[in-house]
Each structure stands twice: as structure tokens, then as C-alpha cells.
Amino acid sequence: MQNSILYHINSPKELRLLKQEDLPQLAKELREFIINIVATKEGHLGASLGVIELTIALHYVFNTPEDQLIWDVGHQAYGHKILTERKHNFHTNRRLGGISGFPKREESEYDTFGVGHSSTSISATLGMAIASQLKGKDTHHVAVIGDASIASGMAFEGLNHAGVTNANILVILNDNAIGIDPSVGALKQYLTNVKKGTQKQDNIFEALNFDYSGPIDGHDLNRIISELNRLKTVKGPKFLHIITTKGKGLKQAEENQVKYHAPGKFDANTGNLIPKNKIEQAPKYQDVFGRTIVELAKKNKNIVGITPAMPTGSSLKYMMDEIPDRAFDVGIAEQHAVTLAAGMAAQGLIPFCNIYSTFLQRAYDQIIHDVALQKLPVVFCLDRAGLVGEDGATHHGVFDLSYLNCIPNLIIFAPRNEIELRNIMYTAQLGLDLPIAIRYPRGRGITINWKQPFSKIEIGKGVLLKTGKHIAILSIGTIAKNISHAIKNCDNSNIIAHYDMRFIKPLDHVLLHNILKHHDTIITVEDNTIKGGFGSSILEFISTHNYKNNIKVLGIPDTFIEHGNVIQLQQTIGLDVENLTQYINNILM
Template identity: 70%
Template sequence: MSGNLLSHIQTPSDLRKLTPEQLPELAQELRDFIIDVVSVKEGHLGASLGVVELTIALHYIFNTPEDLLVWDVGHQAYGHKILTGRRDNFDTNRQFGGISGFPKRSESEYDTFGVGHSSTSISAALGMAIASQLKDDTDKNHIAVIGDASIASGMAFEGLNHAGVTDANLLVILNDNAIGIDPSVGALKHYLTQVKEGKNPRLNNMIKSLNFDYSGPIDGHDLPALTKELQRLKNKKGPRFLHIITTKGKGLKKAEEDQVKYHAPGKFDKVTGEILKVTDENLPPKYQDVFGLTLTELAEKNGKIIGITPAMPSGSSMKFMMEAFPKRAIDVGIAEQHAVTLAAGMATQGMTVYCNIYSTFLQRAYDQVIHDVALQNLPVIFCLDRAGLVGEDGATHHGVFDIAYLNCIPNLDIFAPLNEKELRNILYTAQLGIERPIAIRYPRGRGESTNWQLPFESIPFGKAKQLQQGSEVVIVSTGAIGNNVTKALGEINNSALFSHYHFGYIKPIDEGALHKIFSAYKTVITIEDGTIIGGFGSIVSDFAAKHNYCNKIITLGVPDEFIEHGSINRLQQYCGIDVKSLKDIFSAY
């Protein structure tokens, strides 16, 4: 095989026909292919560029898919997808109807485990390894590739702790590049830095104390060294641990120099690496920036305000407060459980704590929300970024379950702002002195107005707001999806038929407003950007049943299924809650 090597590879069995001397050439082609596609189609860039050599070496040495390979997190699996039969449709990555941006079991037999959230690989691969033992399949290898940010999470340590007392055929590969989405934090990060600099060789001792056979650190971009060491480890048994050093964004100078920005840079020039600028002049702000800038503004006047984020200072815009008040804004790393209980501990001492966690990631700390915060009635302010449908990251990242999983928790209030102004004002209101915890959910993307940094106003507790008066049908919405309702009503001829209420407070629900609504209108339409099972519509329906109202209730929202990836507008269309779909529904009256 010569010439364009990548074009001849459909599966790893084709890869294994290459000579070792051809692998560096393939690595360059694979890296170029990723850059070519992602520069136009967008996606996660830096992580996959950093593991090109490792990806090739793993599939070259191990007999995948019989040998089981788990990636942690899936951001780094683009090369894996391209080498395992998805090269020709890789340009559909993260698009509606296309391949997923993360490994996905239903997509390929080479994707052994779905990995959209971090720190799961060691437990999953260990489970596979123990299952193989029970089936007397002792020759099968089980490989977990985990990043230095992911391995710092508690679940990864739980997996290591268990694996060390087994004789499972498990290989853990630590991909150490000192960065997740943002730079890694914590004592383990400093420890690994010392190991890499030759100042502290005791990682060997640390891992050996857990009964792993440790090797490394080795250069993760040195293909001959990688293949040689993987071949050696392939022939050993029991728990093994390989420490490799890589550079996130390897092969694209700009991505190496600015690893945070090039984690997912959007469209860029594939030759120079320059990010193609999208003019954002006169555009409404991103909700995350409204949060970050407002929190910083409030912290200037309130010395008790603390900000906490688990590894998302850029994604949540907590970075603004971290720059202004570095001692009062804390990145705890990929440790959502710790973030929540840390916030609870601070709240016991009278601090005003804003704990900012993506909606999908708060699911990882559910027990802490219940046991450590709500049960003790500690006034932690949860700021749930990326609530609702998030777009191209798909099913692993949609924040559509939070209303349902939080509403059942006693002592916990839930608020969903209509727009950036209301987000700013609820953040202000919460620090005036709340008596119990509150969860503030807001979406990914931009708000509605550029004129949002207005004087603060406190928001009345537990009250709904009527946005439009109509004669026959009432629409009740919660959160920013209500703007779709307003836009749809503005485009129909029979708009005068419809009243529209915005329920910022989902819990406590404004029962006075609901009594008024059910007494005045025969048809009630509820709209939310969360799951209709147990969500806002269910709350309204439960109220109607409790008070013996027999009105017709139509519930619109996310159906009882996992929604795949695609643009937010396309996914809202799929769920029937985009402006056009709502316009069609309303026009039928």
C-alpha cells in the first residue's frame, strides 16, 4: 500500500497491513483529514489532534473490536471514528442525521461504550474485563484511555481502587496533556507535572501501590516507542497502567498555542489555523456571559459571594469572576459531587454560593443536591447552564431532565428566566437573602436584546407574569422557550385568541395564576424545552387534576426519548417547539 494511505483504510484490519515505517505518514494524513473536515464542519478539534499517534498505535497493536477500547472523554475519538469505517461520512459528524460527535454503541461495534461524560472509562473497561473472565475469555484485552483531567474525578479513582484488587486484564492509558477543556487543576495536576519534569518519579510508586504494573511516562507522539510499549503490555496480564505525554492540538500551531480556544474553535482556516470571525456586533449576549459578567458585578459589592464551577470556567463564563476575584471563584476540576458539597459547606458559614454546573452534569451530583443541600435547607444558588436542547453535542449533553429531576426535591426552588434581563435580575435577587436553595436554569446560546445591563430589579417570589391577553386559548410557558411563543404569536392572524403567561418560577408554581387560567380558558397549552414526562407540563396537569379542572391540556416539549444531535433549531423543530411549528399549531385555532 502506498500513496494516500488513509484512503485505503476502512477498518483497523486494513491499518494492520501497513509497515511500522508507514505509520508516521498515516498519522500526518489522519491529522490533515481531521483538520480539513473540522475547519469547515466545526466540532472538537484539539483533543483528537493530540491522540492521532495513540489512536493509530492502539488499533495497530490490539485486535479491535475483539479487544475492547474505551475512550474518556469522547472528544478525542475523531481519529478512532475515521479509522473504524466512518471516514466517508465523517463530514456528517454532529449534524442532524449524521454520526455522533462521541463514541456510540449503536453506531459501531468499535464503539464499546458511550462516552459523552467523563471519568467512566476505567469502571466500564473493568466491568468488561471481569465479564470476560467469567466467560473464560482470558486472551481479550480491555483498554481505557483517560485524560489527566478525567482521572482526577472521584469515579476514576473508584475504578482504579477496585481494579487493583482484581487480576482483570485491564490496561489504563493516562493521556496526560495538562488540559481538559480548560487547564487541569488540583494537586494531581501538579504531581503529574513534577513527574513529567523528572522532579518526582513517584507516580510509579503511587500506581504500583494500587497493584498496577506502571510504565512511562513516554512521548505519546513517538509512534515507534508507543507501538513497542503497547506490544509489550499486550502480552502481559492483570492491571496495567501506561502514562503517556501528549500535546492537545498537536500538528496545528494555533491549536497548540491556544488549547482552550481550539478545543472547539468553530470554523477556521485549515492552513493558517486562524479562526474565521463571526461578527457579533449588535448581537444579544450569550446567556453564559450574562451569568459571568453579572456575577462579577454582584461580587464587587457583596464580599460573601463565592463562585464554583467543575472544570467549566470558560464554558460557564465563570472566568470573568476568576480574573477579578481569584480567591472567591473556584474551579474544582471534573468533580461535580465535590462542587455541590463544597458549596454546601460554604453555605453553612454564611457565604452566598453560586454553583454553576451544566444541567446535564448536575445529574452526576444528584445525591449531593438532595442529601447535602436540600435536606439541610442550605441556600446554595445552582446556576444550570445549557438547560434545554444544546445542539450538536447531542443526547449526552441535552439539559432536558432538570425540571423533572429537581421538582421532586423538597426545599428546592426552580426558576427559568425568559431572557437575559430576567437572568440578570434573578441572579441579583438570589443574593439578597434566600431561605432555601434555588436552581436557575438557562439555555445555551444568545439572549434576546443587546440592552440588558440595566439597573437591577428584584423579582417577586413565586409569581407568574402575563405577557399577552387573549380571548379563548391560554399558553403557559417557562424559560427562554417562551420567546418562540411570542415570535409565533406575532406572525399569525388570529393572535388575539391567545393569552400567554410566563412562569419564571416553576417551583413554587404560582397557584393563584393557575386558578385564574383554568377558570378563564377551556384550552391550556403548556410549552417547555425539557422533557414532558415529569416536567413543567406535568406540574400544570397535576395541579388541574388536584383541583378537579377538566380543561383540555396540550403539553408541548421534549418527547419521551433521547434526542440526538443537530442544530438547536432543527431539534426544536423535531420536538415541535420551534417558531414555525408553534405558528402552525396556533394558526389552526
């Protein structure tokens, strides 16, 4: 390692001292460095491998951090992090207390804008460029937008504005024809035609007043450096189109780009995935959704499935394979996904709109105005609800109960296990008068024999899981598992009752009145922020009906939770079994 070029490079200033002919060797070493660490520590892989040459060229040509570089979909930025003073602690990437898997302003001056989701780079970069103009500063501003993010509406909003300014902004399209799954849509076809030289229509980016260049080979360091140096002399908005291969440098990652987006552990020498223990496991919640919607759709011709660019992550891929004409990947376009679903519902279809909890935030206006206001029975399936682990603050789905709770005409349900998820999906397709949001977590459930016959769930009805006379614990969703284990560990578990309320909206008023009349202390538990969520709804009910019980509200505290595995994060905020047990025992004393 000491004989390598990378060993001596800790910052872009040192990088810029290298001879240009040494850079291809640095690219090789940087790829190997990422592969060796991600192989054992896990994380995103393919996206960063695809932009190694671009990363080196950008820091070589531009005077970062004075010149500002913004990465879109931040999992492209591993090489950037290693070259910007974080090489020695890159092994802590995505670990509790370690560096973030995404650019983060408070982590480094080289991370000029935080990025977890997609398609924000052009708007942010334009804002920075305009600010520099107003301050009289001659600074370069570069947005790297890739992994299918250019197809998002927000990206085009940024392009539309930038095209009528004279801001010193360079947009680099990292065109690799894939996000997490393959790119879709007419723009993808346009870019494919541009690459093949068969595009007959006018250049869309030139039409938006950008100085367009490319497409060029994104793995040709000399070509990229030459073009970046030329573009430094061009004033106004500029657009560089580069062609890259996601997973470049690892054969398996190039050939299986979906799997090697974030492959888990693998052999760094061979690239082969390390097989996991083949013990029988409960299914992933996403697979319960994916298998169940196929099962229901085969019997109900009105069911359609929608996902914004996450067919594999949401497991809608099963429906896309078996019933392709009724399953739609709309690209990175959450707003469009929701209003598309609303249009389908208006015509009598039953759309299951599957969006990660954290991504649904991007379509909040559409939920309110296009769905709930019109009482259109869209079925929102919110994957990755609650704490998601190593992806951290940008990806935790801990706000959905709160941001949905205030919307009229919306049913909100959280299943405690896989069977409940199946049954609420079955209930929803029987015909509802209102839209419903179903939120469930990332990862595996708890039920091996989950594929049970369907049964209808009565809307707004909770269930008693355990009887007890003194304390009543009210939970919603899969956090019920931790509570059940905690109660068993308590000193006087016989006096503790446990209720799964299931619905935050509508609340089970009959059950709540009964609980409050027969229990002195009420504890609510949720894996959602305590501000405006499930516990807040219980407090509102108690206040409205003038109950005087002792109330405790547990959940995600009013702060952004960082990265680490889910168990570690639960421990830091007191939602793991051991902390819950201690909390309940303290009340019993």
C-alpha cells in the same frame, strides 16, 4: 488523496497490514484529514489531534473490535472514528442524521461503550474485563482516559476496584495537562512532578496495585507500539502514562488549547479563526452570568463562585480573573462542587455553583442530601439547559426540571431573557431561606441592552406577557421567544393569552387559578422532557383542584434527542415557531 496511505485505510484490519515505518506518514495524513473537515464543519479539534499516534498504535497492536477500546471524554475519538469504517461519512460528524461526535454503541462495533461525559472509562472497561473472565475469553480491554478526567472521583473508584482484581485491563493516561481549561488540583501537580522527574513520593498508581509504566512520549509511534506490545504480555491491571500535546500538528491549536478545543470555523491552511460578522449581537447567557456575578460579588463579599472544570464555558473565568480568591475551579468533580457549595453555605457564604445542566445529573445525591435536606441556600446556575445542538443526546440539558422538581425545599426558576437572569441572581444574593436552581440555555439571548438596573423578583410569581380570552399558553424559560413569534403568526392572535410562569417550584397558585377560571384551553410549553416537568406540574395542579379545562402539554418527547443544530432539532419535535403556529391554529379551528 488517492496516493495517500489514509485513502486506502478504511478499517483497522487494513491498518494492521501496513509496515510500521509507514505509520508516521499515516499520522500526518490523519491529522490533515481532521483539520480540513473540522475547519469547515466545526466540532472538537484539539483533543483528537493530540492522540493521533496513540489511536493508530492502539488499532495497530490490538485486534479491535475483538479487543475492546474505550475512550474517555469521547471528543478524543475523531481519529478512531475515521480509522474504523467511518472515514467516508466523517464529514457528517455532529450533523442532523450524521455520525455522532462521540463514541456510540449503536453506530459501530468499534465503539464498545458510549462516552459523552468524563471519567467513566475505567469502570466500564473493568466491567467488560470481568465479564470476559467469567465467559472464559482472553480479550484485551483498554481504557484511554484523558483531558483531565483522571482527577474525577469516579475514575479513582474504578482504579481502587481494579487494583484488587486480576482483570486484563490496561488504563492509558493521556496526560496533556488540560481538559477544556487547564487542569487544576493536587493530582495535576503530582503528574507534573512525575513528568519532570521531581516527584519524591511513592507512585500513586503502583500503590493501587497497577503495573505502572511511563511516562513516555505520546507522539513517538515506535515507542508507543513497543510498550503496548510489551503490556499485552503482562497479566492483571496495567497503567501506561503517556505525555501528549493537545492540538498537536496545528500551531494555533497547540498555542491556544482552550480556544481550539472546539474553535468553530477556521482556515485549514493557516489555522487562523475565521472572523465572524461584527454586527451588534445579544450576549451569550453564560456571559450574562459571568459579568453579573462579578458585578454582584464586588458589592457582596459573601458571594463565591464554583465550577467543575468549566471556567471558560460557564464564564466564571471573569470572576476568576477579577476576584480570584473567591472563584473556584474544582476540576471534573460535580459531586464535590455541590457539597463544597453546601459547606460554604453552611458558614454563611452565598455560593453560586455553576454546572452544565447535563453534568449536574452526576451530583444528584448531593443536591438532595447535602443541600436541599439541610435547606442550605446554594444558588445552582444550570448552563446549557434545554437542547444544546450538535453535541447531541449526552449533552442536552432536557431533564433538569424533572429531576429537580421532585426534591423538597428547592426553588426552580427559568428566566425568559437576560434581564430576568440578572434579576434572579440579584434576588438570590439578597438572602434566601432555600436553595434555588436557575436554568438557562446555551448560546445568545435576545436583548442588546441587557445590563439594566437590578430589581428584585418575587419568589413564585409568574407574569402575563399577552392578554387573550380563549387559549392560555403557559411557558417557562427562553422558549417564550418562539411562542411569542408563533402567537403573532396565528390567525386569531387576539384570543390567545401568554403567561411566563417563571417558577416551576413554587408554582404561582393565585395566577393559575385565575388562568384556569378564564380560559377554556391551556397549552404548556417547555424545553424539558414532558415526563415530570413543567407541564406535569400544571396537570397535577389541575387534578388537585378538579378543573376540567382542555389541557395540552408540549415539550421534549420521551426519547433521547440526537444531534443537529438547535433550530433543526426544534423542528423535529414541533417546538419551532412554524410548528407551534400550526399547532395553535389547529386548536383554533
